[in-house]
Amino acid sequence: MIKLLRDDRFWKIAGQAIALILVIAVAAILWDNLSANYSQLGIAFGFDFLNSQASFDIGEKVISYNPENSYRQAYLVGLVNSLRVMGIGIILATIAGLTVGISRLSDNWLLRTLAGLYVEIIRNTPLLLQLFFWYFAVFISLPKVEENQQMKGPIYLTNRGIAVPWLATLPGWEIWFILLAIGFLAAVLLWQWRARVMIEQAQPGRQLLWAVGAIALSAISAFMLTRNLPFRLDFPHLTSELQLEGGLKLTPEFAALVTGLSLYTGSYIAEIVRAGIQSVPRGQSEAAKSLGLQSGIAMRLVILPQALRVIIPPLTSQYLNLAKNSSLAVAIAYPDVYFVVASPTLNQTGRAIEAMLIIMVTYLTISLIISLFMNWYNQTVQLKER
Known part of the structure; x- marks a missing residue:
């Protein structure tokens, strides 16, 4: 027995077992407390309420919904709204961060100074305050339709939202979508094949020519099958009832949320991009210049591919932050998944416990998906030993 007590391996296992028992005990106490409270209220723990009628409306929805639908459908509406903000926000934040990050290293004094001011101002003010600014000081303060009845398009900026020309689908767009998807896939494969030929056989690759040819062939095939284009340009217009119809309409809540999240996250991405570029040895840019490459081409083909190895890991954290920060939509009444589940539902x-569990699992799942994709992409850009 004494020998066993002196064995470090025993204490390591015993310590883990004690910690596990404590965790199980705490969980059991919490579950017993929850069950007792629910029994006093006359309800049972579960998610069967999701099948009940919601009886509330949602102001902004992409998929069909009405108050007679279930809480499950309301949750899906909020989830789609959240995913829309996250997807668009990540794209815009990446564009803003990449542009500003490169501008921070520009030889142009004015461009470099403006980029620096953007980063320092946006990054050092609270995100919630910025959302309030964009919502109350910008988008809600736009001209009222009632006071500008002679407003002319094709772009409408009003306190009800923003309306811009957009693409409306025409019959046969599904065929166009399928054939263009095949064309883009073929373009990627052809690009990789021609790049391999250029390296291994020292022959002209002409990747762009092959890729454009594959996409053009798929577009010609789709046009021959449908005899029309997949889309037409739909312009918004103001009706006699002073309602905006047609085009793409963005509510003030959506516009403020996407703008605030994109600019805020973009300021952090800009510093990540700047640090990644500066991590590349200076000799790489000097070698590119000695080969006669212009600065833009050298940045795209020589510097950025090497900088990605440093940029991707912290960039993943910023994407995760943007996804979680989107829950601040509740502050400006945008009906995302947090707003729909935590407020009317x-x-x-x-059902406070069930509602919080739904929200936690939703954001956890989204974050894990983003992490898995970015980790996979990070592995593809790392140096591989031969």
Whole structure:
């Protein structure tokens, strides 16, 4: 027995076992407390309430929904709204961060100074304050339709939202979509094949020519099958009832949320991009110049591919932050998944634990998906030993 007590391996296993027992005990106490509270309220723990009628409307929705639908459908509407903000926000933040990050290293004094001011101002003010600024000081303060009845398009900037020309689908767009998807896939494969030929056989690759040819062939095939284009340009217009119809309409809540998240996250991405570029040895840019490459081409073909190895890991964290920060939509009444589940659903059902679990699992799942994709992409840009 004494020998066993002196064995470090025993104490390592015993310590883990004690910690596990404590965790199980705490979980059991919490579950017993939850069950007792629910029994006093006359309800049972579960998610069956999701099949009940929601009886509330949602102001902004991409998929079909009405108050007669279930809480499950309301949750899906909020989830789609959240995913839309996250997807568009990540794209815009990446563009803003990449542009500003490169501008921070520009030889142009004015461009470098403006980029630096953007980063320092946006990064050092609270995100919630910025959302309030974009919502109340910018988008809600746009001209009222009632006071500008003679407003002319094709772009409408009003306190009800923004309306811009957009593409409206025409019959046969599904065929166009399928054939163009095949064409883009073929273009990627052809690009890789021609790049391999250029390296291994020292022959002209002409990747762009092959890729454009594959996409053009698929577009010609789709036009021959449908005899029309997949889309037409739909212009917004103001009706006699002073309602905006046609085009793409963005509500003030959506526009403020996407703008605030994109600019805020973009300021952090800009510093990540700048640090990644500066991590590349200076000799790489000097070698590119000695070969006669212009600065833009050298940045795209020589510097950025090497900088990605440093940029991707912290960039993943910023994408995750943007996804989680989108829950601040509740502050400006944008109906994302947090707003839909934590406000009307929780207030009407009283299922606080279930509602919080749904929100936690939703954001956890989204974050894990982003992490898995970015980790996979990070592996593809790392140096591989031969």
